Amino acid sequence: MFDWLQHFADWLIFTVFNIDAGTKLGTALNFFVYDTIKIMILLFVIVFIMGIVNTYFPIEQLKNYLNKKKLYGLEYVFSAIFGAITPFCSCSSVPLFIGFVQGGIPLGVTFSFLITSPLVNEVAIAMFLGMFGLKATLIYAFSGILLGTIGGWLLGKMNLEPLLSDWVKEILKLKMQQTSYQKEQQTFYQRLPEITRAATDIVKGVLLYVIIGIAIGAIMHGYVPENFFNQYLGGGQWWTVPLAVILAVPMYANAAGIVPVIQVFVAKGVPLGTAIAFMMATVGLSIPEATLLKKVMSLKLITLFFAVVTICIIISGYVFNLLL
Amino acid sequence: MSKVIKVLGTGCPKCKAMTQVVTDVISKHNIDATVEKVEDIIEIMKYNVMTTPALLVDDTICIKGRVPSQDEVFTFLSNNE
Numbered sequence: 001m002f003d004w005l006q007h008f009a010d011w012l013i014f015t016v017f018n019i020d021a022g023t024k025l026g027t028a029l030n031f032f033v034y035d036t037i038k039i040m041i042l043l044f045v046i047v048f049i050m051g052i053v054n055t056y057f058p059i060e061q062l063k064n065y066l067n068k069k070k071l072y073g074l075e076y077v078f079s080a081i082f083g084a085i086t087p088f089c090s091c092s093s094v095p096l097f098i099g100f101v102q103g104g105i106p107l108g109v110t111f112s113f114l115i116t117s118p119l120v121n122e123v124a125i126a127m128f129l130g131m132f133g134l135k136a137t138l139i140y141a142f143s144g145i146l147l148g149t150i151g152g153w154l155l156g157k158m159n160l161e162p163l164l165s166d167w168v169k170e171i172l173k174l175k176m177q178q179t180s181y182q183k184e185q186q187t188f189y190q191r192l193p194e195i196t197r198a199a200t201d202i203v204k205g206v207l208l209y210v211i212i213g214i215a216i217g218a219i220m221h222g223y224v225p226e227n228f229f230n231q232y233l234g235g236g237q238w239w240t241v242p243l244a245v246i247l248a249v250p251m252y253a254n255a256a257g258i259v260p261v262i263q264v265f266v267a268k269g270v271p272l273g274t275a276i277a278f279m280m281a282t283v284g285l286s287i288p289e290a291t292l293l294k295k296v297m298s299l300k301l302i303t304l305f306f307a308v309v310t311i312c313i314i315i316s317g318y319v320f321n322l323l324l
Numbered sequence: 325m326s327k328v329i330k331v332l333g334t335g336c337p338k339c340k341a342m343t344q345v346v347t348d349v350i351s352k353h354n355i356d357a358t359v360e361k362v363e364d365i366i367e368i369m370k371y372n373v374m375t376t377p378a379l380l381v382d383d384t385i386c387i388k389g390r391v392p393s394q395d396e397v398f399t400f401l402s403n404n405e
Binding site for chain 2: 054055059060063092094095096098099100167171190193194198201205292295296
């Protein structure tokens with residue numbers, strides 16, 4: 001699909017700049033040009049598609065659906081899948097959380113949504129698709145949904161309602177107050193310019209991180225010897241997965257830029273499972289999100305929430321290292 | 325009659341973008357309106373919205389969860405006058 005782009009990168013670096021294809025500099029520059037353009041295209045296309053989904057996503061109906069149906073445990077799966085396909089920004093997570101719980105959806109099912117939503121987001125998917133290909137992306141998305149399902153189910157078993165903040169409990173007791181809502185009447189074509197603009201904004205917002213990430217990746221790609229990480233981080237050492245998860249927590253702001261670097265790690269011998277665990281911890285265990293959630297949950301509940309997610313991520317890292 | 329516009333949002337980039345669009349429209353068309361930013365999550369939840377940013381004109385929710393265009397905001401503000 002991106003053959004033409006590889007030809008372009010080859011032509012630009014090896015012919016126009018006249019850098020020898022065999023040199024480290026040539027390899028690194030070629031890698032940089034090819035990846036940057038490819039990622040930009042993928043990012044824009046995926047963010048754009050998710051923008052369309054976002055505008056039309058019937059979140060109210062979803063809430064009512066999850067609330068009314070008895071689904072024998074499948075509600076966790078559905079909730080996690082919906083979390084994966086709904087691209088809401090992190091600041092919507094608290095209103096969504098309260099809206100769900102207020103609508104009578106069990107806390108565990110709400111957690112399934114809350115876990116998967118940041119894990120499987122459009123930027124992470126676009127980056128994974130660009131750097132690791134379709135198969136690894138599907139594995140990533142599938143394990144994100146599985147993780148949300150299991151994590152939500154576990155948390156649901158713990159009877160955590162008493163650990164919500166007091167004001168949330170107050171709101172839950174109150175009868176839901178109805179604010180009048182004017183139905184939106186914009187056609188698709190009227191919305192298109194706004195969706196395009198929003199997609200451009202998101203891509204612009206992560207562009208710098210992506211370029212830095214790809215540049216670091218390109219340099220490492222050219223200069224770090226093959227199998228370098230195999231000796232230190234690859235293979236059997238049990239502690240590499242937990243270490244990757246811990247290292248990932250402060251990376252939140254640069255999630256998009258991290259992927260190209262991880263890709264080089266994998267190319268040089270780090271197992272894919274460890275890489276996926278690292279990526280999930282980067283987007284799933286974010287300090288900004290914890291700060292937001294602090295408003296609706298007690299410290300104990302947040303700690304439990306993050307502990308369960310962390311453990312699930314670590315386990316999935318081990319499982320993938322065994323399977324892949 | 326002066327309109328009361330409320331922008332609900334915890335202060336993320338999208339919420340700021342919405343406030344910008346609204347203030348632009350008001351000054352561009354000289355609309356008589358007050359803009360209030362509701363940033364406190366406890367206050368926001370009272371309006372029963374699940375996705376931010378949300379736009380309220382005279383206590384009617386017009387938009388939830390996305391940034392509108394200037395034209396769109398203008399139609400909301402020029403209605404029922």
